[in-house]
Amino acid sequence: MAVNPLVQSLKGKLIVSVQAYPGEPMRHPETMAQIARACELGGAAAIRCQGLSDIAAIKGRVEIPIIGLWKEGHDGVYITPTLRHAVACVNAGADVVAIDATDRPRPDGRTFEETVRDLRAQCETIVMADCMTIEDIRRGVACGCDIASTTLSHKKPAIDTTLDDGPDLALLAEAAKEFPGFPVICEGHVHTPADARAAIDAGAWAVVSGTAITHPTSITSWFKAAIEA
Numbered sequence: 761m762a763v764n765p766l767v768q769s770l771k772g773k774l775i776v777s778v779q780a781y782p783g784e785p786m787r788h789p790e791t792m793a794q795i796a797r798a799c800e801l802g803g804a805a806a807i808r809c810q811g812l813s814d815i816a817a818i819k820g821r822v823e824i825p826i827i828g829l830w831k832e833g834h835d836g837v838y839i840t841p842t843l844r845h846a847v848a849c850v851n852a853g854a855d856v857v858a859i860d861a862t863d864r865p866r867p868d869g870r871t872f873e874e875t876v877r878d879l880r881a882q883c884e885t886i887v888m889a890d891c892m893t894i895e896d897i898r899r900g901v902a903c904g905c906d907i908a909s910t911t912l913s914h915k916k917p918a919i920d921t922t923l924d925d926g927p928d929l930a931l932l933a934e935a936a937k938e939f940p941g942f943p944v945i946c947e948g949h950v951h952t953p954a955d956a957r958a959a960i961d962a963g964a965w966a967v968v969s970g971t972a973i974t975h976p977t978s979i980t981s982w983f984k985a986a987i988e989a
């Protein structure tokens with residue numbers, strides 16, 4: 761299967777997720793853009809970011825590709841939940857749009873497959889399927905997504921206050937074995953350089969790390985817990 765050149769450029773690379781959550785002190789597009797640029801200087805190959813304002817602000821600040829998503833809602837599908845959200849991410853400047861690839865119901869009544877089909881009919885873009893299970897990865901491959909990611913394999917609170925089990929290498933390895941050559945990205949709970957290396961060794965096309973690099977509230981709580989235990 762043909763791999764998009766932009767996706768090819770991410771092979772073996774680190775992608776940094778730059779996000780702040782509602783109500784947090786750093787939740788401002790300018791702040792996110794400054795952090796994204798700092799990560800670019802450190803060697804990030806792409807930035808993953810949330811919300812139309814952050815996508816636009818970061819797009820204006822960095823040279824590397826932007827993976828954009830728009831989170832809305834908390835329960836069920838919240839990562840780019842409808843076609844409208846996906847089109848808006850593209851229009852805001854995202855080079856890649858990340859969409860929840862589960863089969864759970866969506867607010868606009870479309871399935872994931874219909875969302876991807878209708879997005880492609882409206883925009884030329886690269887689609888990243890954010891997956892929870894191997895079935896989601898199969899769904900993403902079957903409907904022509906360019907990338908699948910293990911983003912949703914852990915159910916975690918928005919603020920990651922525990923240094924837990926690390927990324928889902930079992931899901932990653934299963935997908936890499938079933939779809940050799942297809943870009944499966946390891947995302948979620950990549951907390952250390954050793955986690956990132958282990959993901960590449962398990963067959964990841966690329967690795968996304970967010971919290972451990974760009975979320976100081978969580979990182980501080982990890983250190984605090986270690987000292988006070």
Ligand SMILES: CC(=O)N[C@H](C=O)[C@@H](O)[C@H](O)[C@H](O)COP(=O)(O)O
Nearest residue numbers: 777911912948949950969970971972
């Ligand atoms: C599950 C979910 O909503 N994940 C979000 C997806 O964009 C972000 O909150 C994560 O920070 C991102 O996936 C990177 O993961 P980690 O922060 O664990 O390195």
